Amino acid sequence: MAKLQVAIDLLKIEDAIALATKVAPYIDIIELGTPLIKSEGLAGIRKMKDAFPDKLVFADFKTADAGELEADMAFGAGADYITILGATGDSTIAGAVKSAKAHGKGVVVDTIGVKDRVKRAQEAIALGAEFVELHAGLDEQAEEGYSIQVLIDEAARAGVSVSIAGGVNLSSIKAVKESGVVVAVAGAAIYGAEDPAQAAKDLKELLDA
Numbered sequence: 135m136a137k138l139q140v141a142i143d144l145l146k147i148e149d150a151i152a153l154a155t156k157v158a159p160y161i162d163i164i165e166l167g168t169p170l171i172k173s174e175g176l177a178g179i180r181k182m183k184d185a186f187p188d189k190l191v192f193a194d195f196k197t198a199d200a201g202e203l204e205a206d207m208a209f210g211a212g213a214d215y216i217t218i219l220g221a222t223g224d225s226t227i228a229g230a231v232k233s234a235k236a237h238g239k240g241v242v243v244d245t246i247g248v249k250d251r252v253k254r255a256q257e258a259i260a261l262g263a264e265f266v267e268l269h270a271g272l273d274e275q276a277e278e279g280y281s282i283q284v285l286i287d288e289a290a291r292a293g294v295s296v297s298i299a300g301g302v303n304l305s306s307i308k309a310v311k312e313s314g315v316v317v318a319v320a321g322a323a324i325y326g327a328e329d330p331a332q333a334a335k336d337l338k339e340l341l342d343a
């Protein structure tokens with residue numbers, strides 16, 4: 135069964151923990167988004183893990199270099215997952231995988247900026263990533279003509295463990311699930327909802343249906 139990940143793109147850890155408290159019953163993975171990590175640093179990761187020791191905590195570092203060092207930092211602060219950019223070199227992914235193995239944690243490769251996402255996903259899994267995030271970031275989503283369907287189609291033919299991030303919501307999550315993802319990532323559809331707990335509950339029900 136696919137997991138549900140909430141991507142928290144807020145800037146204060148207190149707000150992020152308050153949101154996570156509301157949605158925790160319906161969520162498997164709590165993501166500290168890149169802006170939140172830049173705002174709150176490693177201490178923010180530690181606070182989130184301390185608040186939710188039974189949840190998987192996902193640190194969206196989007197690391198482009200020094201893979202082993204940055205993975206050591208994230209895992210040392212309590213993260214269960216770190217993201218490494220797929221657009222970077224294999225050695226950065228391999229370094230982070232080395233750290234993940236030492237800590238018993240996982241590397242997720244993020245395909246932002248990658249031209250051939252399916253090919254890079256297959257390469258990243260061969261390098262030891264736990265899964266690959268087929269991802270259209272907030273800026274790409276804002277571009278004219280963007281549709282999550284491209285990620286859904288890629289997930290269906292990837293043949294390796296992938297998640298989808300980039301506009302997962304109540305309208306798209308059924309197709310996201312049917313594409314075979316291991317994780318569906320929802321950010322604005324939850325933190326931007328009038329009732330985040332209800333939104334997370336509805337998404338979880340559709341994912342589990």
Ligand SMILES: O=C([C@H](O)CO)[C@H](O)[C@H](O)COP(=O)(O)O
Nearest residue numbers: 141167168271300301320321322
């Ligand atoms: O990873 C993200 C982005 O790069 C900013 O950190 C988002 O959290 C991710 O795209 C999911 O968010 P939504 O598209 O709002 O669901």
